[in-house]
Amino acid sequence: MLCLHDSIRHDDPAVQRLLDAVEDAHSLTAVILAAWQVARVLTVHLVEAVLAERARRPLAWPRCPQCGVFLRSKGFAPRQVMSLFGPIRWRRRVGRCPHGCETPQVAPWDEALGVQPHQRTSGELQSLGCALAVFVPFATAARLLGWYSGRTVSPPAVWGWVQAAGQRAMETRQEHLHALAQGDLPAPEALAADLAAAPLVLGADGVMVPFRPTGGQPTGKTRWQEIKVGVLARLGQHRTRTGKVVTRLHHRRLVAVLGGVDALQPRLWLEAVRQGIRQAPQVVWLSDGARGLWRLYEERLAAYAVGILDFYHAAQYLWKGAAAWLDGRTTQARRWFGWARHRLRHGQPDGVLADVVEALEVEGLPASARDTLTALYAYLERHRDHLDYATYKELGLPIGSGMVESACKWLIQQRFKGVGMRWSEDGFNHLLHLRLAWVNGSFEALFQVQLQPSPNT
Numbered sequence: 531m532l533c534l535h536d537s538i539r540h541d542d543p544a545v546q547r548l549l550d551a552v553e554d555a556h557s558l559t560a561v562i563l564a565a566w567q568v569a570r571v572l573t574v575h576l577v578e579a580v581l582a583e584r585a586r587r588p589l590a591w592p593r594c595p596q597c598g599v600f601l602r603s604k605g606f607a608p609r610q611v612m613s614l615f616g617p618i619r620w621r622r623r624v625g626r627c628p629h630g631c632e633t634p635q636v637a638p639w640d641e642a643l644g645v646q647p648h649q650r651t652s653g654e655l656q657s658l659g660c661a662l663a664v665f666v667p668f669a670t671a672a673r674l675l676g677w678y679s680g681r682t683v684s685p686p687a688v689w690g691w692v693q694a695a696g697q698r699a700m701e702t703r704q705e706h707l708h709a710l711a712q713g714d715l716p717a718p719e720a721l722a723a724d725l726a727a728a729p730l731v732l733g734a735d736g737v738m739v740p741f742r743p744t745g746g747q748p749t750g751k752t753r754w755q756e757i758k759v760g761v762l763a764r765l766g767q768h769r770t771r772t773g774k775v776v777t778r779l780h781h782r783r784l785v786a787v788l789g790g791v792d793a794l795q796p797r798l799w800l801e802a803v804r805q806g807i808r809q810a811p812q813v814v815w816l817s818d819g820a821r822g823l824w825r826l827y828e829e830r831l832a833a834y835a836v837g838i839l840d841f842y843h844a845a846q847y848l849w850k851g852a853a854a855w856l857d858g859r860t861t862q863a864r865r866w867f868g869w870a871r872h873r874l875r876h877g878q879p880d881g882v883l884a885d886v887v888e889a890l891e892v893e894g895l896p897a898s899a900r901d902t903l904t905a906l907y908a909y910l911e912r913h914r915d916h917l918d919y920a921t922y923k924e925l926g927l928p929i930g931s932g933m934v935e936s937a938c939k940w941l942i943q944q945r946f947k948g949v950g951m952r953w954s955e956d957g958f959n960h961l962l963h964l965r966l967a968w969v970n971g972s973f974e975a976l977f978q979v980q981l982q983p984s985p986n987t
């Protein structure tokens with residue numbers, strides 16, 4: 531049995547010094563911080579005591595991968611990793627092939643602990659560093675981590691952990707996409723009954739991010755590239771303190787890709803299946819007029835989802851038409867716009883379309899006005915099935931896509947567009963996938979560590 535007395539029996543003089551420091555501290559903050567140093571040293575002692583005890587246990591040696599005989603112990607060798615509480619050192623048996631095959635030495639106890647051969651920092655330190663880097667620049671993440679670990683952590687170290695973890699996340703995503711392409715649909719995520727009964731909303735948007743020039747050189751002209759982001763959520767109603775009922779997104783899931791609509795499509799579909807697009811009582815696709823995204827809707831989602839064209843985007847289009855048609859007579863333009871907008875909002879798009887046809891028939895209409903009105907007509911006609919705003923309102927569905935678009939923007943804007951930031955494609959992709967894991971609730975699974983406090987008992 532492990533007991534505290536045993537584990538610090540070696541009479542570490544550091545412990546007494548640290549205890550004295552607690553006694554000498556004046557302010558409450560100083561007492562707490564000094565006591566924390568004691569806890570840190572005790573933690574290291576405890577961990578090292580456990581590792582030393584395990585290293586003494588007998589172990590089963592694996593076979594040599596080359597000649598097949600059992601490997602044999604070459605005695606104890608030291609090992610060290612940096613942890614959240616400072617360096618942890620232990621000695622364990624290492625083995626080699628007795629026939630002298632050119633295979634790396636093995637340390638079965640390290641393997642049992644989940645420590646990789648060249649690993650220099652422990653998992654909890656890496657995952658905390660990555661979690662900080664999801665929200666703040668690498669240098670800030672390193673500094674915050676330094677406060678907690680009591681050691682200097684370098685920004686490149688945090689950057690390296692993010693690259694490794696992001697790469698793992700990307701590989702997992704790639705496996706899921708591959709399975710999907712083979713016709714292997716993922717299981718829907720388990721949901722509480724009230725969420726499962728709520729409408730599922732999907733939307734997408736594009737956000738531009740500054741990249742370094744080709745080749746990843748730090749100097750030269752910034753290349754702006756588009757990131758496509760999709761959001762999936764359950765719609766909830768929330769009553770504000772003033773009694774107003776507003777729509778909220780619950781159980782939000784995001785997908786994103788450095789690339790176009792074609793790259794977004796399988797990712798969005800994969801998540802849609804997971805979020806129960808095939809089971810949800812009602813599914814809604816909310817989007818502004820972007821053509822590529824509506825094509826994605828037609829090709830992939832239309833069989834399950836009602837498509838709603840963002841009302842405010844449609845109204846903007848109406849205004850453009852009104853201004854072109856009734857140019858110079860702004861009162862009249864405004865009057866027609868107000869009227870058309872009202873009819874559109876209350877479920878009479880055909881009346882608006884008829885007006886536009888009539889306007890196009892007027893002789894002497896300037897060419898530019900004719901072009902604008904023709905475009906307006908084509909736009910309304912193309913979206914004829916996505917304009918039943920009166921019905922959507924009745925069903926309690928939102929008619930604006932702002933909510934889904936801001937969810938998309940947040941994912942990118944908050945972390946990737948700081949002053950002076952420019953990304954390499956790999957650097958961007960790795961961090962993007964960690965951010966996605968974070969917002970989608972799969973971050974801890976990625977590191978297989980539990981950083982959350984256990985619930986109070």
Ligand SMILES: [Zn+2]
Nearest residue numbers: 594597627631
């Ligand atoms: Zn061998």
